[in-house]
Amino acid sequence: MEKKMQIVALAPSRRLLGVPGYGKGRAGQAQFFRHRLGSNEAPDGPSLAVRLAAAEAFADAQHYPDLRGETLTAALAERHGVTADMIAVSAGSIVLLDQLIRAWCDPGDEVVAPWRSYEAYPIIIGVSGASLVEVPLDIDHRLCADKLVWAIGPRCRVVLICNPNNPTSTELPPEAIDELIATIPSHVLVVLDEAYADYAANAQTVAESPRGRLERHPNLVVLRTFSKAWGLAGMRVGYCVAATPIIAAIQSVAPPFPLPGPALAAALATLAEPEIVAARVARNAAERTRMSEGLAEAGLPTAKSAANFVWLPVKDRAEALTKHLSTAAIAVRCFAGEGVRITTGTEADTDALLESAAGWRPS
Numbered sequence: 001m002e003k004k005m006q007i008v009a010l011a012p013s014r015r016l017l018g019v020p021g022y023g024k025g026r027a028g029q030a031q032f033f034r035h036r037l038g039s040n041e042a043p044d045g046p047s048l049a050v051r052l053a054a055a056e057a058f059a060d061a062q063h064y065p066d067l068r069g070e071t072l073t074a075a076l077a078e079r080h081g082v083t084a085d086m087i088a089v090s091a092g093s094i095v096l097l098d099q100l101i102r103a104w105c106d107p108g109d110e111v112v113a114p115w116r117s118y119e120a121y122p123i124i125i126g127v128s129g130a131s132l133v134e135v136p137l138d139i140d141h142r143l144c145a146d147k148l149v150w151a152i153g154p155r156c157r158v159v160l161i162c163n164p165n166n167p168t169s170t171e172l173p174p175e176a177i178d179e180l181i182a183t184i185p186s187h188v189l190v191v192l193d194e195a196y197a198d199y200a201a202n203a204q205t206v207a208e209s210p211r212g213r214l215e216r217h218p219n220l221v222v223l224r225t226f227s228k229a230w231g232l233a234g235m236r237v238g239y240c241v242a243a244t245p246i247i248a249a250i251q252s253v254a255p256p257f258p259l260p261g262p263a264l265a266a267a268l269a270t271l272a273e274p275e276i277v278a279a280r281v282a283r284n285a286a287e288r289t290r291m292s293e294g295l296a297e298a299g300l301p302t303a304k305s306a307a308n309f310v311w312l313p314v315k316d317r318a319e320a321l322t323k324h325l326s327t328a329a330i331a332v333r334c335f336a337g338e339g340v341r342i343t344t345g346t347e348a349d350t351d352a353l354l355e356s357a358a359g360w361r362p363s
């Protein structure tokens with residue numbers, strides 16, 4: 001029998017059409033930047049204890065690591081006062097969000113989220129075949145609870161809230177978040193992305209709040225990460241806290257061995273050093289104040305930040321400002337036509353930023 005010729009181009013799923021793709025507005029990798037203020041990373045590296053723990057774990061690299069990251073899961077369960085079956089870990093909290101959306105949404109379903117928010121959301125939602133319903137922020141670049149609740153229609157499966165919000169840095173206070181979650185129908189999954197929680201509340205609240213919230217709202221998932229205040233972006237460690245059936249659904253789409261041994265060991269060792277995180281948070285608060293005040297003096301007012309970065313809503317001047325700062329070897333995140341996001345760094349980073357900003361003459 002003759003094989004029929006098929007004239008069909010090799011192409012991936014149509015779901016990928018129109019999906020924005022990662023890394024837009026990221027500073028060029030090849031260019032050298034003395035001041036890396038584009039990715040909301042911690043300005044200081046891991047402690048010696050964390051380095052040794054990761055190195056020791058690497059000596060066991062011929063073996064597979066924990067099937068489900070059990071050692072870290074147990075330590076996180078203790079930290080948050082929940083059972084281990086209420087925690088899932090993965091290589092970044094963004095991977096957990098992807099698993100959640102895949103486990104929860106079918107093509108045609110809706111995910112409601114405030115927008116502008118984290119650039120990964122439309123990609124994850126788009127690839128799943130669900131659609132993102134964007135709810136505009138208010139005039140102060142904050143989530144608008146009323147508008148969000150109005151946007152929840154019959155096809156809505158998930159509400160996704162980033163608090164404090166990336167890239168606008170603003171937060172809704174804890175009581176307002178609780179009130180909002182209480183208004184969302186209980187058959188809708190509420191995902192609360194708290195990547196920046198450590199910068200917005202005291203350490204005790206950061207540790208205790210997921211448990212209290214989950215008791216009040218069983219349809220809630222809290223996403224956390226070691227990438228920001230815990231200083232381990234390069235190790236890719238994230239986790240989520242939720243009711244057992246939600247965790248079970250995530251696990252059913254998650255591949256085994258989610259985290260390499262050195263990443264597990266580094267995260268565990270970091271959990272034993274809360275004072276380092278506290279120092280990082282304190283330093284961030286000081287530099288953030290200096291940065292916001294200095295930028296305002298230079299004619300660049302920022303949104304009220306509860307995170308480790310500031311948001312300059314400079315709209316159509318975003319690209320020019322980004323370019324101006326890059327001439328002083330400062331990398332920031334540009335959102336063309338919207339604004340510029342600048343991470344809080346060291347004292348020297350703030351000095352360089354303020355000096356460059358003072359010389360900014362918008363045309």
Ligand SMILES: *Cc1c(COP(=O)(O)O)cnc(C)c1O
Binds near residue numbers: 040092162226236238
């Ligand atoms: C940085 C960030 C994360 C963390 O992502 P990881 O995959 O854990 O590094 C998650 N959500 C938001 C909004 C972030 O800004």
